[in-house]
Amino acid sequence: xxxxxxxxxxxxxxxxxxxxxxxxxxxxxxxxxxxxxxxxxxxxxxxxxxxxxxxxxxxxxxxxxxxxxxxxxxxxxxxxxxxxxxxxxxxxxxxxxxxxxxxxxxxxxxxxxxxxxxxxxxxxxxxxxxxxxxxxxxxxxxxxxxxxxxxxxxxxxxxxxxxxxxxxxxxxxxxxxxxxxxxxxxxxxxxxxxxxxxxxxxxxxxxxxxxxxxxxxxxxxxxxxxxxxxxxxxxxxxxxxxxxxxxxxxxxxxxxxxxxxxxxxxxxxxxxxxxxxxxxxxxxxxxxxxxxxxxxxxxxxxxxxxxxxxxxxxxxxxxxxxxxxxxxxxxxxxxxxxxxxxxxxxxxxxxxxxxxxxxxxxxxxxxxxxxxx
Amino acid sequence: xxxxxxxxxxxxxxxxxxxxxxxxxxxxxxxxxxxxxxxxxxxxxxxxxxxxxxxxxxxxxxxxxxxxxxxxxxxxxxxxxxxxxxxxxxxxxxxxxxxxxxxxxxxxxxxxxxxxxxxxxxxxxxxxxxxxxxxxxxxxxxxxxxxxxxxxxxxxxxxxxxxxxxxxxxxxxxxxxxxxxxxxxxxxxxxxxxxxxxxxxxxxxxxxxxxxxxxxxxxxxxxxxxxxxxxxxxxxxxxxxxxxxxxxxxxxxxxxxxxxxxxxxxxxxxxxxxxxxxxxxxxxxxxxxxxxxxxxxxxxxxxxxxxxxxxxxxxxxxxxxxxxxxxxxxxxxxxxxxxxxxxxxxx
Numbered sequence: 001x002x003x004x005x006x007x008x009x010x011x012x013x014x015x016x017x018x019x020x021x022x023x024x025x026x027x028x029x030x031x032x033x034x035x036x037x038x039x040x041x042x043x044x045x046x047x048x049x050x051x052x053x054x055x056x057x058x059x060x061x062x063x064x065x066x067x068x069x070x071x072x073x074x075x076x077x078x079x080x081x082x083x084x085x086x087x088x089x090x091x092x093x094x095x096x097x098x099x100x101x102x103x104x105x106x107x108x109x110x111x112x113x114x115x116x117x118x119x120x121x122x123x124x125x126x127x128x129x130x131x132x133x134x135x136x137x138x139x140x141x142x143x144x145x146x147x148x149x150x151x152x153x154x155x156x157x158x159x160x161x162x163x164x165x166x167x168x169x170x171x172x173x174x175x176x177x178x179x180x181x182x183x184x185x186x187x188x189x190x191x192x193x194x195x196x197x198x199x200x201x202x203x204x205x206x207x208x209x210x211x212x213x214x215x216x217x218x219x220x221x222x223x224x225x226x227x228x229x230x231x232x233x234x235x236x237x238x239x240x241x242x243x244x245x246x247x248x249x250x251x252x253x254x255x256x257x258x259x260x261x262x263x264x265x266x267x268x269x270x271x272x273x274x275x276x277x278x279x280x281x282x283x284x285x286x287x288x289x290x291x292x293x294x295x296x297x298x299x300x301x302x303x304x305x306x307x308x309x310x311x312x313x314x315x316x317x318x319x320x321x322x323x324x325x326x327x328x329x330x331x332x333x334x335x336x337x338x339x340x341x342x343x344x345x346x347x348x349x350x351x352x353x354x355x356x357x358x359x360x361x362x363x364x365x366x367x368x369x370x371x372x373x
Numbered sequence: 374x375x376x377x378x379x380x381x382x383x384x385x386x387x388x389x390x391x392x393x394x395x396x397x398x399x400x401x402x403x404x405x406x407x408x409x410x411x412x413x414x415x416x417x418x419x420x421x422x423x424x425x426x427x428x429x430x431x432x433x434x435x436x437x438x439x440x441x442x443x444x445x446x447x448x449x450x451x452x453x454x455x456x457x458x459x460x461x462x463x464x465x466x467x468x469x470x471x472x473x474x475x476x477x478x479x480x481x482x483x484x485x486x487x488x489x490x491x492x493x494x495x496x497x498x499x500x501x502x503x504x505x506x507x508x509x510x511x512x513x514x515x516x517x518x519x520x521x522x523x524x525x526x527x528x529x530x531x532x533x534x535x536x537x538x539x540x541x542x543x544x545x546x547x548x549x550x551x552x553x554x555x556x557x558x559x560x561x562x563x564x565x566x567x568x569x570x571x572x573x574x575x576x577x578x579x580x581x582x583x584x585x586x587x588x589x590x591x592x593x594x595x596x597x598x599x600x601x602x603x604x605x606x607x608x609x610x611x612x613x614x615x616x617x618x619x620x621x622x623x624x625x626x627x628x629x630x631x632x633x634x635x636x637x638x639x640x641x642x643x644x645x646x647x648x649x650x651x652x653x654x655x656x657x658x659x660x661x662x663x664x665x666x667x668x669x670x671x672x673x674x675x676x677x678x679x680x681x682x683x684x685x686x687x688x689x690x691x692x693x694x695x696x697x698x699x700x701x702x703x704x705x706x707x708x709x710x711x712x713x714x715x716x717x718x719x720x
Contacts, residue, residue, distance in 0.1 A: 054516040062528055165405050172673065176665035178615055180622050181639060181658035184646050192649050199647055312523035316619055320643065331623055334527065342531075346524050353521065 037365065044361055048354050055350040059343055060103055064096055069116055069339045107347070115333065115341035122344030125329060130348075131219030132202060132325030136248065136317065137310045139241050141303070143249025144256055149299070151253075152260025157287045159265055167257065174254035179313045183247040183320035190243060200322040203237050248317045252306050259302055263295035297364055304360030308353045398678045410674035416667025423471055424478035433465045435472035435633035451652050458652040460641060464629065466652060470660050472633035476544065477614050477664065483548035484555065484613045485606060491552070492559025493595070499560070500567025501590050511564070514557035526550035526616050530625045547626065551616045555609055562605060570594050607672030611665040618661055635661050 063069075070086050078086070087093050091102075106113065112122035155167040177185075191199040202208065202221055210233065222241070225233040267273065268291050276290050277283075315327030322328065326345055333341040399410060423430060451458040451466075458466050499510045517525065529550035570576060571594065579589050620626045621636025629637060635657040642654035 050512055051516045054513060055520060058517075059528060062532055160405065168673075172666060172669050173662070176611070176662045176669055178618055178622075178658070178661055180619070181654070181661060184639065184642070184654045184658065188646050188649075188651055188654070192646060308521045312521035315521075315523060316622060319623065334531075335624055339531065342527075346528065349524060350520055 040365055041362055044358060044365075048358055051354045052351055055354070056104070056107055056347050057100070059346050059350070060100060061096075063339050063343050064099070112344035112347065113340050115338050115344075117333070117336045117338040117341070122341060122348075125341065126326070126345065126348050128219070129324065129326045129329045132221075132323060133311070133314050133318070133327060135202075135220045135222060135241075136244055136314050136323055136325060137307075139245030140248035140252065140310055140313070140317075141306075143245050144252035144306075147249065148253035148256025149260055152257040153264060153287055153292060155257065155261040156264035156268070156291070157284065159261075164261075168261075171254040171257040174250045177251075178316070179247055179251050180316045180320045182250060183244065183317055186243045186247055187320070197243055198240050201240060202323055203233070203240050244317050244321045244323055247320070248310065248313050251313055252310060255302065255306065255309075256299065259299060260292075260295055263298055264291045267291040267294045297367060300360060300364050300367065304357045307356045307360075311349050311353065398675055406674050406677055409670045410678075413667050413670025413672075413674065416663060417671060420474055420664050420667060421478065424474040427471050427475045431468040431471040433468040435464070435469055435629075460638060460653045466638075466656050469633040469638055470635070470656050473635045473638070473657060473660060474664070476627065476632045476634050477617060479544050480547050480551070480617045481610045481613045483544060484551040485609055487548060488552040488555035488559055488609070489606070492556045493563050495556070496560045496563025497567050497590050497595055500564040501571060501586070501594060503568075507564075510560070514560045517553075518557040518561065522554040522612075523616065523619055525554050526620060527623065527625060529553045530620055544627065544632070547617045547620055548613075550620065551613045554616065555612075558609070559605065567594050607668045607675065611668045611672070614661060614665055 070090060070092060071083060084093075091099065103113075110123065112126075114121050115125065151167055151171075155164045158164045158167075174182075187199060190197045208221075210228070210230075221237045222234070225237045264287060268286065273286060273290055276286060281290070311327075314325065315330055317323065318325045318327035319331050326349070330342060330345050333339075333345070399407070399414075460466055460469070495510060499507045527550075530546050533546035533549055576589060576593050579593055617626065617634065618636030618639065621634045621638075622640045624640060626637045627634045638657040639654055642650070642657075645651075645653045
């Protein structure tokens, strides 16, 4: 259990120096190195269980504090008798802890219940809309890495000169703009005023019909369009992806820019850089090769943390661009006050975040042996 | 921060006001960093003034739909009586932007004060006492921290207000939703510091003398563990604005008749944008960007000034600048970053 502490500390604030405790313990286990990694993976995997358990329990108990979901969703529309009947049918009149254990058992077997407003199984909703959110998050992460990392290295190279100042102000501006406002501005300029790109949606109506009626489609439109082999559909899907991808991606790009800059500057002050410099290695090569690689580890850790931010941002971006994914659906259910559906979507997102953090921690451990403990 | 005992101050006596948190950093900064800090302070200052004097600055009330000449009308373009136009709901855009500053400030203050108190208290207690309590709290805080904060805030907002609200319950529910997200962050920072400080010699000596745990926690640990707080404060204040606006944007904010809220206005302007009506979204959105920009500039500068590797130093060697109390380097100014690495004994 205590092992979470160093991982948490190293992940929280762009770690300039790796946790010394981790370094010490790994060197003591240095003799049986192959086992150490395996053990780390198992321990780290087991740690997912309490995390997911806490999150699912928290969401369930908190949502039940406000009363039963049926009254919340249908309160004004049914008579008191009808409501009582529906509540009894669904079992919401039993003690909360009985419902809680039943819910845990259902979640364990992959059953999140049915939504109240349209009666669809939550699992089906997740399977239908999840791929869209995944696709959006993928575009955004691509934009963030492609824009953020090179600009961060550039800022470190020009440290304290005007390009650095300019880039830092850009990064702060990106950070300071809420995704939904960035989305609105992009829409206004590129869709309404210039007319270059579509206003909203994941694809034009015809392409969307084509793709969604496809047999064993992945739900990820870009993949499906490529599989059909219809180049016009691929272009259409990509055109729809540009603005949402940029709106959500720039938010994270600013974070990467600042992180790369800080870490490259940090490693530039180390002895081995001085040694390389005295051997006559050019300043550009120092930044590109010598200082960049050690700066990669915090970036990988932060990608893990950014997944949570991206999913939160996806809710807002999807609402702005009517991108029919989990976030868009979540807003719809929130407005309809269908809290069973909200609970299911939120719980699933929590599990996804926990799993990505696990994968990211494993990758970080593979790259840097000091991370293991 | 200001009430340092005289014994801990090094011989060159500095006037008390020069040792105040922000004033101190302002005097320490040079060049670009100084520019960023000053620009940030000015923006934040203007924001505070607008929020405080909103009733006198705004031409109309935040929920005012008509004046002596009749209804304002919906989606009027900027100009004439309404300098920034009117919204789809028929409100005056300028007035709502100005009143929105007041709402934002109230939410920030309530949220940050609540989370600082709870987060610090839990962090110090958990870090100092340790044992199973510490482990349980760390696992819970980590779980909450890993959770998408917006979703957490949505869940909190549903619980507190059931989704819709008047001024104070709206402000309070937004603030508590934000607090739930922030407590783990404060908790982690303060706990890590506490664990480090706990093993310092002065805490040991206090224990030997027989000082009570409560007194050690409040006097020795708390004072030293809270150095990084001004920085977290500025960062979280801007996150509070984001969360408030995002809740409003998703339709879980404050009703327009109870208070002006930028996120709500942006939500309502969503359909305007498609038809080319720009003034209903650009002005409230810019207000959010400006305020967050100001606070981030202050936070970034404080961060850089607190980190000796990132701090730009005065080039003139005439009078050495006094070292920050947050510096790990003992005394005077050091020119190259390599010197610092050497002094710190870091790898």
